[in-house]
Amino acid sequence: MELRGKRVLVMGLGLQGSGIAAARYAAEQGAIVRVTDKKPADVLAPSIRALAGLPIEFILGEHREEDFRWAEIVIRNPGIPRNSPYLQIARAHGAQIEMELALFMLACPGRTIGVTGTRGKTTTTTLIYEILRAAGKPVVIGGNVAGVETLSLLPQIRPETLVVLEMSSWQLEGFEQHHISPAVAVMTNLYPDHLDTYASMEEYGAAKANIFRYQRPEDLAVFNYDNPWTRRFGEEAPGRTWFASLERGGSFPRGSNELLPFIFRDTPLPGRHNLENVLLATTVARLLEIPDEIIASTVRQFRGVEHRLQEVASIDGVRYINDTTSTTPVAGRMALMAFNEPLILIAGGNSKHLPLEDWPAQIVARCRAVLLLQGSGTEELLPALRAEAARQGRPDPVQGIFNRFEEALDAAVALARPGDVVLLSPGFTSFGMFQNEFERGRRFIAYVRALQEHKGQRLEPEQDH
Template sequence: MGLGVQSGGLGVATFMRDHGADLVVTDLRSEAQLANSVAALGSAGVRYVLGGHELNDFRHAEIVVRNPAVRDGSPYLRAARAAGAYIEMEFTLFLRWCRQARVIGVTGTRGKTTTATALHAMLVAGGEQALLAGNMRVSALAQLHEIEPGSTVVLELSSAQLEGLAGTGLRTRGAIVTNLMADHLDRYGDMRAYAEAKLSLVANQRADDWAVIPQGSGWPNWFAARAGGTVLRPDLEEAPPGWLAASLSGRHNHANLALAAAAARQAGVDDEAIERAVRSFGGVPARQELVGTIDGVRAYNDTTATTPEAALAALATIEGPWVLIAGGSDKRLDFAPLAKRLGATDGLRGVVLLPGSGTDRLRPLLQGCRIEAAADMAEAVDQALAMARRDDAVLLSPACASFGLFSNEFDRGDQFVARLRDLGLRLAPGSGRG
């Protein structure tokens, strides 16, 4: 239910089809919108119902694999449950069938991709066989057959994915909770419901499992008190081995690598290997990523900054002056601190706003800022470059979701980079975007 345009739905559909399932793929999006996913999956052994759902498909299903974007209260899921169907997600199926490897789950509002990627690098540096997958457009289930006995799988997990863990008894042997900040309130309504969506990652653990949760009052303590296994509480002010020689900067990256290092030690990696990994770790794409320069202007892709706090972190880390591309779909978050920061920033050349419900709330708060409105990403990039001067930074850090104008946040970032390349972008060394 929900093929989507990212890898998870395609990965689970391919896996189920290849293992003999009588497969129905249904999605509210049209065949044209899902063209790439449909082409990759093919038609053999698959019946497609696109542009809507048919209730009878759910009433007669034995297993419904729910895309995380589908809300748990969907009437189609209720019909399937009433008929006795099992409701699964790709993540829960993976945990049921991956018996040969240790699984470490990583969640949190911010930093989970960087933390998971850094942990994977540390494991590899320590000689471990390790796989990185999850909420980063990498299907774990699609790689199940490649996982060697005794290896480690690091999974980045969103709150929506973790909803499927509640009540199952399934667990990961290790876990990291990076933080909890206001996000996804359009889905959960309040912070308590948002936190509870993530809680099963640590609450389902047993005494011989472990969870890394940072020191601090408030939500870190809330998670720690409810964890089922051993809880490790690293001090995020302490630098991980190799930090002084690392290419990353910023307090948030310091925290991410400190959490990854604590988990790596618990997984058996020594400090020498951790230091090697930290010194060579260059971060991950689409997260404060310097993609290159154009006419002397630096261009940064921070499309995964879907909250005001994430945009503030980018402004604190990336050297200005800046032209900010922001706005998009609303998640019921507080824009006031971001607006205050922008209004008090001498180095801000201006803000280019993408259309969306979040933009409608943000724009009135941007008193004293030069503002331009763009209909699409190409126009936004053109307007940002027109404002920028040599040595400035054009920063895509939207502080909003991508729904409506883009397929997802990564499509938003890809369109940003594509327009820059059309205009003559010189790629940054080591960008991996050759």
């Protein structure tokens, strides 16, 4: 896409890399670049520093209508809703609305492997990347990966490069107008999420479906057969389609009974959902003709991704698990099912107005104690927990509602006994108490490591013993 001399407005600088990459790319392509974000300059200081020296004008702490009337092209951050009134102003004045990942796909000369889904996409994306890297393939990773400027990867990509991209529903929205999909598409699952942004599950699913909708017949798509939504999408895909099924014990091509057995179950990752992720990633690797011994070795050594059921430390016989990217009730339920030990759960936050389903029942049945963080989601969860405790004839597990994160962690440590798991798996968004879920996870990690350091001298003889 020709940007030289065009008036380009980047809407949403953010802190995770997408807005930074869009602004850098547009400036380096010779565009006249403005960046606008409602966050103030002090919050966005790291992102501003990353763009130092480039001819970019910053309009921060507000969005101005005049900037959207000025722009010929608006590159919107994935977190900006499609129906934003500011985008409507830009469209009314003839502006083209673009997104970073779509611009990347249009310019990328390599073979793209896209991964999407409600849960598991980061783990699946990362494992595919690690297997390809172990096999000595030229490979890069990007997309919806925190801190990665995906457009900035373009100079190192050649036609033979494999480009592994995590893709969110919001990023995939940008594919529709260009009729683009990756050469290899992977869908992990679909559960209720982002229904504060999308009108229905059907609309949310339609955004996700852009990952395969515009594939060519020779392209490849792999779907989780055990999830009803992704199974249905697999029947619609125009490319060569495979299904992966834990229930059936392997993978198989659409319309065939031929089964490729799942032989890579030897993984340190906890939970059935992670076995689904491993099955999807290893299916893709096998279809890309990576030798089984390289796949098996990588799976055995793969410890997962930060912030996703991440074991931070074991202190005084208590394991501390960071699952801060659990921002939906479904994710909260899956985290509980990954452990057999008694659980001290830290949950709560702000709501996306998603159904709680059987999450409260699982919490009451599996958790010895629950510490809740203040927020609109907690207001939905608390009465459901108390009603479920009464129904099951169990004591109310809630030990407090906290407006300070570290106070909740103090309470969890005080309650924990040897053999317990202290699990941060909120099931809701982080906004209000934190900038984002990653800040929530980083603060959990910092707290646990400080606790470990504080108790380290006393712990060493016990560990040796």
